[in-house]
Amino acid sequence: MRPWxxxxxxxxxxxxxxxxxxxxxxxxxxxxxxxxxxxxxxxLFDVDPARVQVIHNGIDLDEYRPVESTTALERCxxxxxxxxxxxxxxxxxxxxxxxxxxAIQFMDxxxxxxxxxxxxxxxxxxxxxxxxxxxxxxxxxxxxxxxxMLDRGAVIELYAHAAVFCCPxxxxxxxxxxxxxxxxxxxxxxxxxxxxxEVVVDGETGFLVPLEQMNESLFEPLHPxxxxxxxxxxxxxxxxxxxxREQFGRAGRKRAEEHFSWSEIARETIELYKSxxx
Numbered sequence: 001m002r003p004w005x006x007x008x009x010x011x012x013x014x015x016x017x018x019x020x021x022x023x024x025x026x027x028x029x030x031x032x033x034x035x036x037x038x039x040x041x042x043x044l045f046d047v048d049p050a051r052v053q054v055i056h057n058g059i060d061l062d063e064y065r066p067v068e069s070t071t072a073l074e075r076c077x078x079x080x081x082x083x084x085x086x087x088x089x090x091x092x093x094x095x096x097x098x099x100x101x102x103a104i105q106f107m108d109x110x111x112x113x114x115x116x117x118x119x120x121x122x123x124x125x126x127x128x129x130x131x132x133x134x135x136x137x138x139x140x141x142x143x144x145x146x147x148x149m150l151d152r153g154a155v156i157e158l159y160a161h162a163a164v165f166c167c168p169x170x171x172x173x174x175x176x177x178x179x180x181x182x183x184x185x186x187x188x189x190x191x192x193x194x195x196x197x198e199v200v201v202d203g204e205t206g207f208l209v210p211l212e213q214m215n216e217s218l219f220e221p222l223h224p225x226x227x228x229x230x231x232x233x234x235x236x237x238x239x240x241x242x243x244x245r246e247q248f249g250r251a252g253r254k255r256a257e258e259h260f261s262w263s264e265i266a267r268e269t270i271e272l273y274k275s276x277x278x
Contacts, residue, residue: 028276031055031269033174034195040173053272056198057174058265061257064156064183072154073161076114076146083163083242084112084144085235086186088155088177091120091129093219096168096191098125099228101132103168105139106232111239112142116158118149159184163245164238168231170211170219172196179260182206182252187245189234191227199260205252207234 024030024045030052032038038052070080078084085107089095097117104113115133120126137143150158159165165181167190174195178188182199188206190196193213202208209230212222221227238245258264 027051029053029272031272033057034198036194036197037173055265055268055272056195056260057176057179058262059176059179059183059256059260061183061261063152064159064180064256066185066253067157067160069157070161072150072157075154076150076158077144078112078114078158078161080161082112082142083239084114084161085239086114086116086158086162086165086181087168088116088158088165088180089167089169091117091125093125094169094171096170096219098128098132099170099221099224100166100168100231101129101136102224103228103232103235104136104143106229106236108236108239109140109142111163112144113140114144114146114158114162116146116150116155118147156180156184159186162186163242164189164235165206166231166235167191167196168209168227169193169196170213170221175199178206179256182249183256183260185249185253187238187248188252189231189238191231201251201255204248205255206248207238209234 024047028051030041030047032041032052032054033056035054038054041047041052042049073080087097087100089097091097120129133143133145159181165186165188167175167178167188169175169191170193172194175190178190178196178199181188182205188200190200190206190208191211192208193211197208200206200208211227213220
């Protein structure tokens with residue numbers, strides 16, 4: 001569902017909107033991956049709220065877990081002996097990567113910064129990202145930008161050894177990358193938007209950074225520099241406190257096990273189908 005960007009057909013008829021409204025109207029129940037998504041559905045479509053059920057996304061906890069190997073780190077030029085901040089995601093406005101890169105100037109200089117970021121969705125943001133990274137690298141040498149698509153095993157290794165994972169998204173229906181990092185026992189600093197607020201527990205599994213948006217269709221903070229400074233402040237706080245980030249990491253893994261395993265998600269889904277049959 002993409003309420004902010006739809007293909008308009010000749011004559012102004014929105015075929016994608018018709019399909020979504022027809023499907024939602026015929027469904028006996030609608031599964032939303034987060035409470036925020038449920039609110040979006042109720043706001044954007046004429047459906048009975050009682051038919052919208054929240055069942056979160058899940059994760060394979062046998063796959064996403066702490067690992068000892070550092071092969072991928074060394075291949076990517078990351079020093080496994082030094083702590084590093086990690087970002088994983090596409091280069092898009094929605095993911096907020098530009099604001100994280102601009103936050104680097106406010107970060108302490110005693111840790112590495114690893115940006116596992118590729119697949120820019122427009123030529124304009126590709127240029128903006130390149131410029132922002134070059135400006136950041138002019139002031140510190142320990143920024144590692146991985147533009148290639150890494151295999152899942154390598155990404156898990158990056159998650160598992162990161163001191164802090166950052167998700168600066170402007171909008172996220174769920175934000176599964178935070179859950180992936182938590183399952184690998186890594187502390188998280190994330191924007192307090194969308195479904196992220198239902199995954200990351202502020203002060204327990206990481207820090208949530210408030211974000212006031214200019215307009216949900218623009219994917220732009222109302223105060224961009226403040227957002228970047230706030231991200232940097234929380235990252236610096238965790239980077240200076242190894243005990244706290246390890247505490248957050250353990251709590252994150254525990255939360256993933258208790259609430260987001262595929263077995264738990266399957267149980268909730270089966271219960272929903274059973275209720276419909278009854």
